[in-house]
Amino acid sequence: MPALFPHPHLLGIEGLSAADILNILDEAEQWTAFNRGARKADDRLHGLTQINAFFENSTRTLFSFEIAGKRLGAQVSNFHPAASSVRKGESLIDTALTLNAMRPDILVIRHEANGAAGEVAGLMDCPVINAGDGQGEHPTQALLDALTIRRRFGRIEGLKIAICGDIEHSRVANSNLRSLPLLGAEVRIVAPLCLMPAVVPEGIAAFQDFDEGIAGVDAVMMLRIQKERMEEDFPDTLQDYHTEYGLTRARLARAAPDAIVMHPGPMNRGVEIDGDVADDPARSVILEQVELGVAVRMACLDLLTRERRT
Ligand code: ASP
Numbered sequence: 001m002p003a004l005f006p007h008p009h010l011l012g013i014e015g016l017s018a019a020d021i022l023n024i025l026d027e028a029e030q031w032t033a034f035n036r037g038a039r040k041a042d043d044r045l046h047g048l049t050q051i052n053a054f055f056e057n058s059t060r061t062l063f064s065f066e067i068a069g070k071r072l073g074a075q076v077s078n079f080h081p082a083a084s085s086v087r088k089g090e091s092l093i094d095t096a097l098t099l100n101a102m103r104p105d106i107l108v109i110r111h112e113a114n115g116a117a118g119e120v121a122g123l124m125d126c127p128v129i130n131a132g133d134g135q136g137e138h139p140t141q142a143l144l145d146a147l148t149i150r151r152r153f154g155r156i157e158g159l160k161i162a163i164c165g166d167i168e169h170s171r172v173a174n175s176n177l178r179s180l181p182l183l184g185a186e187v188r189i190v191a192p193l194c195l196m197p198a199v200v201p202e203g204i205a206a207f208q209d210f211d212e213g214i215a216g217v218d219a220v221m222m223l224r225i226q227k228e229r230m231e232e233d234f235p236d237t238l239q240d241y242h243t244e245y246g247l248t249r250a251r252l253a254r255a256a257p258d259a260i261v262m263h264p265g266p267m268n269r270g271v272e273i274d275g276d277v278a279d280d281p282a283r284s285v286i287l288e289q290v291e292l293g294v295a296v297r298m299a300c301l302d303l304l305t306r307e308r309r310t
Pocket of ligand 1: 132138171172223224226264265266
C-alpha cells in the first residue's frame, strides 16, 4: 500500500498533491470526534520525543501542537529560545544540531526567517514540521482551514473564497493560495495595493475594492496586518483601514447568504474585523478553526512518524 504521506517533512503546501492534502484531512476526521470525548489518550506516539521549537510568538499553533502530541502519547518538550543560548548568540544551525543530538523523533519549528524550517530539516535525522517560517508558509494552518471549509460545506471544489487583508506579508495566505486552488476552489485576494503581493499567483483574481471582492463568496478569510514584517512603518494612508478593509456586518451581507467568516488569529478587533462578526455563531468559524487545528496536527504528527514506528 502506498504511504499516505510520501514526504519526509511537512515544510509547506508547495510540493504536495491534492491527494496528499486530502489524505491528511481524511486522517484528521477521526480525531475530531476523539477530541470531543472525555478521555483523550491514544498511544501511537508512545515513547517518541516531540520537540516544539518556536522562535516566534504563538498561542494557537504552539499549544495545539503540544496538545496534539500529548493526546497521541508522545513525550513533548518545548524549547524556549528566549531562555536558551540563542540569547547568547547561538545560531539557528547550531541550535538545530544541538536539538538533533538529543534524538527527537519529530521537530515542530516556527522561525521568523523565510525558509528556516527547510534549512533545519536538512540537518535533522527526524521529520520536521514547519509551524510558520517568516512570510513563507504555514502549512498546518492551511490544512485546518481546508478541513473547516470541507466540514461546513461538505466540499471545497467550486466554492468561492476571498482571502482579505495583508496578503503580502502573510504565510497563511501563501499556504492557502496553494492549497485551496489545488482542491478546486475559486480563490480571490482582496487588499490595498501596498498589501498586495508583487506577483499575484496565476488563476487568482485580485481586488482592491473589498465590496467587489467579497460579492457572492462562500468564505471570507480575514488576515491581520503583520506590522512586525513591514520594513517601513505602517503607511499613514492605512490609518483608516477599518473603513475600507474592515469586515463589518454590512459588508458581510455582500457575500453569499450562508458565507462563513474565518480568521487564523490573532484578531485585531475593530481593525480588520468587527467583534460582532467575529462572535456571530451563525457565521464565524474562527473557534472551529482552532478546534480542528488540533485534529489536523494530530494527523500530521501521526503520518510523519509512521515509518519510524514500524
Ligand atoms: N497566526 C498566524 C501566523 O502565525 C497569523 C498571524 O500571525 O497573523 O502566521
